[in-house]
Every structure is written in C-alpha cells, then in structure tokens.
Amino acid sequence: MFEQLSENLENVLKKLRGRGKLTEKNVSDGLREVRRALLEADVNYKVAKEFIASVKEKAIGQEVLKSITPGQQIVKVLHDELVDLLGLERSELELKGSPPHVIMVVGLQGSGKTTFVTKLGKQLRDKGRSPLLVGADVYRPAAKDQLKTNGSKVDLPVFVTEHNRVLDICAEAKQTARKNHYDVLILDTAGRLHIDEEMMDELSDVKQQMQPDEILFVADGMTGQDAVNAASEFLGYLDFTGVVLTKMDGDARGGAALSIRSVTGRPIKYMSVGESMDSLEPFYPDRLANRILGMGDVVSLVEKAQETIDEESAKKLNKKIQRNEFTLADFKEQLQQIKNMGPLDQLMDMIPGMGKMKRQGLSVDGSEFDKIEAIINSMTKEERNKPGIINGSRRRRIARGSGTSVGDINQLLKQFQQMKKMMQQMNKGKMKHQIPGLPI
Amino acid sequence: MRSAFQKLKSGLKKTHESVVGRIADVFSGRTKLDDELLEDLEEILIESDLGVDATMQLLDDLRDRASEIGEVDIGALQEVLQNEIKQLLSNGSHAVQPESQDGPQVIMVVGVNGSGKTTSIGKLAHQFKSKGKSVLIAAADTFRAAAMEQLENWADRANVDIIVNRKAKDPASVAYDAAAAAISRDVDVLIVDTAGRLHTQGNLMDELQKIHRVLGKQIENAPHEVLLVLDATTGQNAIMQARHFQKVVEIDGIILAKLDGTAKGGVVVAINRELDMPVKYIGVGEGIDDLQLFDPEQFAEALFY
Numbered sequence: 001m002f003e004q005l006s007e008n009l010e011n012v013l014k015k016l017r018g019r020g021k022l023t024e025k026n027v028s029d030g031l032r033e034v035r036r037a038l039l040e041a042d043v044n045y046k047v048a049k050e051f052i053a054s055v056k057e058k059a060i061g062q063e064v065l066k067s068i069t070p071g072q073q074i075v076k077v078l079h080d081e082l083v084d085l086l087g088l089e090r091s092e093l094e095l096k097g098s099p100p101h102v103i104m105v106v107g108l109q110g111s112g113k114t115t116f117v118t119k120l121g122k123q124l125r126d127k128g129r130s131p132l133l134v135g136a137d138v139y140r141p142a143a144k145d146q147l148k149t150n151g152s153k154v155d156l157p158v159f160v161t162e163h164n165r166v167l168d169i170c171a172e173a174k175q176t177a178r179k180n181h182y183d184v185l186i187l188d189t190a191g192r193l194h195i196d197e198e199m200m201d202e203l204s205d206v207k208q209q210m211q212p213d214e215i216l217f218v219a220d221g222m223t224g225q226d227a228v229n230a231a232s233e234f235l236g237y238l239d240f241t242g243v244v245l246t247k248m249d250g251d252a253r254g255g256a257a258l259s260i261r262s263v264t265g266r267p268i269k270y271m272s273v274g275e276s277m278d279s280l281e282p283f284y285p286d287r288l289a290n291r292i293l294g295m296g297d298v299v300s301l302v303e304k305a306q307e308t309i310d311e312e313s314a315k316k317l318n319k320k321i322q323r324n325e326f327t328l329a330d331f332k333e334q335l336q337q338i339k340n341m342g343p344l345d346q347l348m349d350m351i352p353g354m355g356k357m358k359r360q361g362l363s364v365d366g367s368e369f370d371k372i373e374a375i376i377n378s379m380t381k382e383e384r385n386k387p388g389i390i391n392g393s394r395r396r397r398i399a400r401g402s403g404t405s406v407g408d409i410n411q412l413l414k415q416f417q418q419m420k421k422m423m424q425q426m427n428k429g430k431m432k433h434q435i436p437g438l439p440i
Numbered sequence: 441m442r443s444a445f446q447k448l449k450s451g452l453k454k455t456h457e458s459v460v461g462r463i464a465d466v467f468s469g470r471t472k473l474d475d476e477l478l479e480d481l482e483e484i485l486i487e488s489d490l491g492v493d494a495t496m497q498l499l500d501d502l503r504d505r506a507s508e509i510g511e512v513d514i515g516a517l518q519e520v521l522q523n524e525i526k527q528l529l530s531n532g533s534h535a536v537q538p539e540s541q542d543g544p545q546v547i548m549v550v551g552v553n554g555s556g557k558t559t560s561i562g563k564l565a566h567q568f569k570s571k572g573k574s575v576l577i578a579a580a581d582t583f584r585a586a587a588m589e590q591l592e593n594w595a596d597r598a599n600v601d602i603i604v605n606r607k608a609k610d611p612a613s614v615a616y617d618a619a620a621a622a623i624s625r626d627v628d629v630l631i632v633d634t635a636g637r638l639h640t641q642g643n644l645m646d647e648l649q650k651i652h653r654v655l656g657k658q659i660e661n662a663p664h665e666v667l668l669v670l671d672a673t674t675g676q677n678a679i680m681q682a683r684h685f686q687k688v689v690e691i692d693g694i695i696l697a698k699l700d701g702t703a704k705g706g707v708v709v710a711i712n713r714e715l716d717m718p719v720k721y722i723g724v725g726e727g728i729d730d731l732q733l734f735d736p737e738q739f740a741e742a743l744f745y
C-alpha cells in the first residue's frame with residue numbers, strides 16, 4: 001500500500017529491496033530522489049550536493065542489517081546524518097558572566113525579530129529572569145511602537161528613547177538596566193540586508209560596545225537558496241552565536257535551516273511557530289529533519305507496516321498492481337489496514353510524499369477515510385471490481401446509501417482512476433524529468 | 441533614481457567576484473551542451489530559486505533545442521534559455537493602471553507575514569500621487585502591533601489620506617468604512633492594507649475573503665486589483681502561497697519585494713509555469729521611490745548575472 005500511496009522514493013526503495021549490500025548503484029538511485037526532496041525543501045544546491053556526497057560515502061558498502069531493507073537503510077543513514085548536521089542535541093541560551101546580560105537580535109527585514117524579542121523576553125521572565133526589551137530599530141516606521149505594544153501585551157518593560165543613534169540607545173538602556181536591576185537586555189535591531197555595509201557596520205559597533213552574551217540571527221523559515229549568502233555575511237560581520245527559525249507554523253519545509261547550519265556551523269536555538277507571544281519552541285533537530293526530507297520517517301513507517309501487513313497479502317497485492325487488477329475492494333482493504341496501524345494523521349505524516357499531497361490541498365483527516373469506506377460499502381461487489389459500470393443512477397444510489405453526495409462519488413472514482421494511473425506508471429518505472437547521467 | 445537593473449547589480453556587489461558573469465563563465469570555452477554544462481546551468485537556476493521542476497523543464501527544452509539546431513552554438517543557447525524565462529514571465533499586463541471609471545479604483549494588498557505589504561503600499565501610494573491621482577489608503581490590518589502607526593507613517597510620507605480605526609477589531613469594518621470614504625471623497629485610488637497571514641491559516645484566509653466581499657458591496661467590481669506581495673528571498677514555499685491566496689481571492693498580480701538583496705526571486709518563474717499571475721512590480725529598497733515596474737527581460741538577465 002505504501003508504495004502506492006507514496007511517490008518516487010518508495011518506488012526506488014522497492015527496487016532496492018532484497019540486496020545484501022549497499023552498492024554504488026543502488027545508493028545513487030536512492031539518493032537522486034533524496035536530492036530532489038532536499039532541493040524542493042529549499043536546501044541550498046551546494047549544501048545538498050555536499051550532504052548527499054557525504055551520505056553516499058557512508059552508505060556504500062554497508063552491510064544491510066537483517067531486519068531492514070537496503071532502501072530503508074539508506075534513508076536511515078541519511079536521516080541520521082541530517083539530524084547530526086542540524087545539531088545532535090538542544091543548544092541552550094548561554095548567559096555567562098555578570099549581569100546585565102545582553103542578547104542581540106539581528107536579521108534581514110521582516111524575518112520576525114521584533115516578535116521574537118518579545119517572545120524570548122516573556123520566556124526568560126517566566127523562568128525568573130528580569131528582562132528589558134530595547135528598541136534599537138530607528139529606521140523602520142513605527143518599529144518602537146511595535147515593540148512597545150508587544151511588550152505591554154505580555155507585561156514586559158520596553159526601553160525606547162527619542163534618540164536616533166543606536167549606540168546611544170544601547171548605552172542608555174544598559175544604564176537603565178543597572179539602575180533598575182534588569183538582568184537581561186534584549187536588543188531589537190532594525191532589519192537590514194547583508195550587503196549593506198554601512199548598516200552591517202552599525203551592528204558591529206553595537207556588538208563592540210555592548211559585548212553581548214548571545215547574538216541571535218533570525219531567519220525566516222520560508223527562505224530559499226539565498227539563506228546561505230545572508231547567513232554567511234552576518235556571520236562574517238558578527239560571528240553570531242545562534243539561529244532562530246521563524247514562521248514555521250506554515251507549510252514551509254525549512255531547508256534554509258540546513259543551509260544556514262551547514263555554512264555557519266551555528267546551532268539553531270529556537271523555532272518560532274506563530275504570531276502569538278507564546279509560540280516559541282526549543283529546536284528539535286529530529287523533527288526538522290523529518291520535515292525537510294518530507295518523506296516522513298520512512299524507517300518507522302515501514303517497520304510499523306511490517307508488523308501489521310502480512311507478507312502473503314502484500315505479495316498478492318503487488319501482483320494485482322502489476323497486472324493492473326487493483327480494484328476498489330482492494331483499495332478499501334488497504335484503507336482498513338492503514339487504519340489498524342494507528343492514528344491516521346500521524347501515519348499520514350510518516351508516509352513519504354504525503355507532505356506534498358497535503359500541501360496540494362489533499363485532505364487527510366480520518367473522516368475522509370470513513371467517507372470513502374462508506375461509499376465503497378454501498379457498492380455492489382460488481383461495482384467494486386468494475387467501477388466502469390457505475391453510471392449516473394448507480395452513483396445516485398450509492399450516494400444515498402452512504403449518506404454522501406454524487407460529487408463525493410465522482411471524486412472518489414476520479415481519485416481511484418488517478419491512483420491506478422500512477423500505479424501503472426510506477427510499474428513502468430517511469431520517472432519524470434531526469435537528466436540521464438547527471439551525477440548526484 | 442537608479443534603474444532597477446543597477447539596483448539589482450549593486451545588490452550583488454558584495455558577492456561580485458563569485459557571480460560576475462556567471463553565465464559567461466559557464467558558457468565560455470564550452471563547445472557542447474554536455475552533462476557538465478547542464479549541471480552548471482542547473483546549479484545557477486536552482487540557486488535562483490526556480491525550483492526543481494521549472495529548472496528541469498528549462499533544461500529539457502534547452503537540450504531539445506540544441507539537438508534541433510544540430511551544431512551547437514553555445515551563445516545562442518544562452519539566449520534561448522533567457523528568452524524562455526522571459527516568456528514565462530511576460531504574461532499579462534504590468535502596471536496597475538488607474539482606470540478612468542466611475543468611482544474609485546480599489547487595490548487590495550495581501551501576503552504572508554513580513555513580506556513587504558505595508559511598505560509596498562506606501563510606495564505605490566506615492567507613485568499614484570506623483571501621477572496626480574488622489575489616493576486614500578486603508579489600515580485594514582487590525583491585528584499586528586503598530587501596523588496602523590506604520591501605515592500612518594507611510595501616509596504622511598506619501599502625503600495621502602488614510603482611514604484608521606484604532607478601536608476596530610474587525611478588518612472588514614475598516615474596509616467598509618474606507619470604501620464609503622473613498623466614494624464620498626471621490627478619490628481615484630483606494631489601497632487596502634491587510635494583515636500578514638500564512639496561507640495555511642484557514643480562518644485568516646476566510647477573513648481575507650470577507651474583506652474582499654465588503655469592498656465589492658459598495659464599489660462595483662471592487663477590488664479591481666488584488667496584489668500578492670512576495671518576499672524575493674522566499675524559496676519554493678512561495679508557490680504554495682500563490683496557490684492558496686489565489687484560491688481565496690483572485691490574484692491579479694505580484695509585487696516581488698526585497699529584490700535589492702542577493703536573492704533572485706526565481707520562484708516567480710515556477711509560479712508562472714503554473715498560475716497566471718504576472719509580476720507587476722518589484723521592491724528594491726525601503727525608500728519611498730524603491731518600487732519599480734517589473735521587466736521580464738531584465739529579470740531574466742539578472743538571474744544569470
């Protein structure tokens with residue numbers, strides 16, 4: 001079933017199954033698809049290339065463990081490497097030395113700095129610190145108002161002045177902190193482009209003067225290939241200490257994180273997942289690795305599948321697919337097996353390719369599945385085996401019987417057709433748009 | 441005022457050495473379109489955020505052309521590639537033309553968080569104003585902290601009127617008031633700012649639809665233009681953004697903001713492969729003059745610069 005639901009990767013895995021050792025050839029085939037996934041997740045081209053090369057080296061020649069297939073093993077190696085690269089364990093904020101500590105927050109325009117400053121302040125306060133937010137953005141219209149409003153929402157003190165010199169603002173803020181016993185200053189700086197030398201120099205000056213404990217580079221999680229350029233320039237000027245990945249509440253795959261991590265070597269410390277002042281999370285490399293791969297946790301999926309689906313019926317099913325005899329009855333049986341495996345949405349996330357379908361608007365909640373089952377249940381045996389005969393009046397009958405609409409029936413039949421088409425293509429082993437001979 | 445291309449070029453100043461004449465580098469000394477050359481091209485296109493599918497298609501086409509031509513003229517192929525990209529981006533009209541119609545022309549601006557909506561509105565208002573149009577802008581972002589103050593600031597700069605309601609919780613009510621004001625003041629153009637929202641947030645997308653509907657209730661066919669603001673640094677997620685916003689409110693065009701950095705904004709090529717969504721303007725800075733008409737040719741050139 002999983003080969004059918006998923007796209008290319010699983011298809012490749014299928015081909016790889018049942019070989020004793022990972023060879024250059026089967027590893028290359030598998031990694032080609034992985035490369036595509038990485039690029040679609042916005043991992044930088046060069047970063048993806050290097051990453052794949054290193055994984056390839058590690059994978060070739062490995063004995064395939066008894067319990068899993070070569071394909072699974074490749075994905076496992078890759079997944080582990082990805083987690084490794086993203087940072088094995090959580091990297092905490094480090095506030096050393098004597099207070100007031102200084103945290104400087106920097107990044108491109110609109111990446112989410114001001115919002116993050118407030119969220120971080122709130123978290124630190126909740127942990128017993130006494131932070132002061134500092135409005136050090138003198139450029140963006142209403143930047144200080146924004147920080148003030150944010151601060152008052154969560155009852156945090158905000159330092160702003162009429163000054164237009166950032167260094168003066170910072171100096172005064174430090175004095176205020178000393179006087180009023182604030183122990184952490186969080187500086188909200190203006191967004192700027194990494195190629196704007198004057199503006200970048202301003203940040204260097206602030207760093208020089210304030211001697212921050214932490215400099216956090218805030219990066220929009222939706223950033224594309226350019227993430228490497230911005231991050232490495234900011235690193236060059238500021239030698240920042242950590243990264244914050246924002247706007248991860250959407251459907252961005254977040255490949256920028258991998259790019260940034262790999263060109264700067266700096267840990268990702270936080271993930272921002274919303275506009276509300278509570279939506280700040282510590283960073284979990286494992287979760288992001290799954291998200292970037294967009295293939296879910298293939299290993300655990302297949303393991304689960306193996307527990308549930310017995311070999312015999314899997315073989316039978318494969319035969320049917322190869323002969324293009326897959327019917328709605330088989331489809332229903334597969335759905336039931338999936339349901340037996342556990343909570344549906346969780347499973348769907350683990351199925352390779354599903355992430356993509358979700359993004360394309362495919363609904364994956366359990367009720368859809370129940371509906372499909374109800375529809376198939378209302379069909380006669382003949383209809384299940386030969387959906388071609390389901391004409392208008394039959395459709396109306398089935399809709400009535402299953403408590404759905406004719407539109408639902410139409411949709412299911414259409415989806416089933418598409419699925420069969422996909423299976424046929426997979427049987428032919430066709431892959432789209434490939435440049436033959438292009439090295440991975 | 442510097443031309444967009446100069447801006448784009450100067451944007452690349454820092455990374456100059458590495459990219460100067462990238463395409464020239466790639467093509468020079470090559471006599472055949474082999475895998476190596478294709479891979480170099482692939483790298484350039486992917487690194488411009490065109491995405492895998494668009495890149496593969498362009499390279500497939502290029503290969504076809506190469507075999508058609510038989511003898512490979514590398515220089516010609518470069519042109520083929522650039523032209524193809526240009527063509528993909530040449531659909532539709534470009535500038536937003538204040539139409540001579542009864543009543544105000546209404547422009548609604550949408551996009552994800554922080555993409556550059558409010559700033560682009562300030563610039564756009566300034567452009568219309570400079571052309572002698574009377575402009576009203578509406579602060580229908582009632583959510584983001586100090587969003588109204590920010591837009592007020594831009595209204596001052598552009599010297600145009602603004603409708604704000606600090607007490608309003610419902611952006612549609614602000615839009616409603618703004619449309620009424622636009623009619624009674626008989627302005628030429630009304631531009632409506634909306635809060636940033638991720639395309640995955642269903643309730644907020646519904647809210648957008650509501651604002652859209654409210655505008656149309658008072659002014660016929662309003663909004664006449666819905667502009668989607670994309671951040672040029674955004675990668676493949678921009679395709680999702682375009683697709684989802686398109687579903688909720690018909691998008692007439694894109695403003696590609698922040699193109700003054702080193703990002704190439706190539707994802708608009710991918711978007712235009714799939715959706716009919718012309719890029720109308722590019723944002724090339726934070727100043728009031730930093731909004732330019734989109735030029736597909738320049739853009740295609742800059743990709744390979």
Ligand SMILES: Nc1nc2c(ncn2[C@@H]2O[C@H](COP(=O)(O)OP(=O)(O)OP(=O)(O)O)[C@@H](O)[C@H]2O)c(=O)[nH]1
Binds near residue numbers: 108112189249
């Ligand atoms: N959905 C979502 N929106 C976010 C997140 N973080 C910030 N935002 C929104 O993104 C937009 C920009 O955030 P800001 O905090 O103003 O960004 P900034 O980096 O300070 O911007 P500049 O100061 O102009 O450079 C606002 O609409 C925020 O509400 C997040 O994690 N998720």
Ligand SMILES: Nc1nc2c(ncn2[C@@H]2O[C@H](COP(=O)(O)OP(=O)(O)OP(=O)(O)O)[C@@H](O)[C@H]2O)c(=O)[nH]1
Binds near residue numbers: 191587635697
């Ligand atoms: N360099 C550069 N910065 C820009 C451009 N357009 C906008 N910005 C900056 O990007 C940041 C966000 O811009 P806004 O106009 O506030 O974005 P928005 O989409 O209205 O943001 P929300 O309302 O929070 O969703 C600000 O710091 C702007 O100054 C541009 O073309 N170039």
Ligand SMILES: [Mg+2]
Binds near residue numbers: 113143191
């Ligand atoms: Mg800010």
Ligand SMILES: [Mg+2]
Binds near residue numbers: 636
């Ligand atoms: Mg705004």
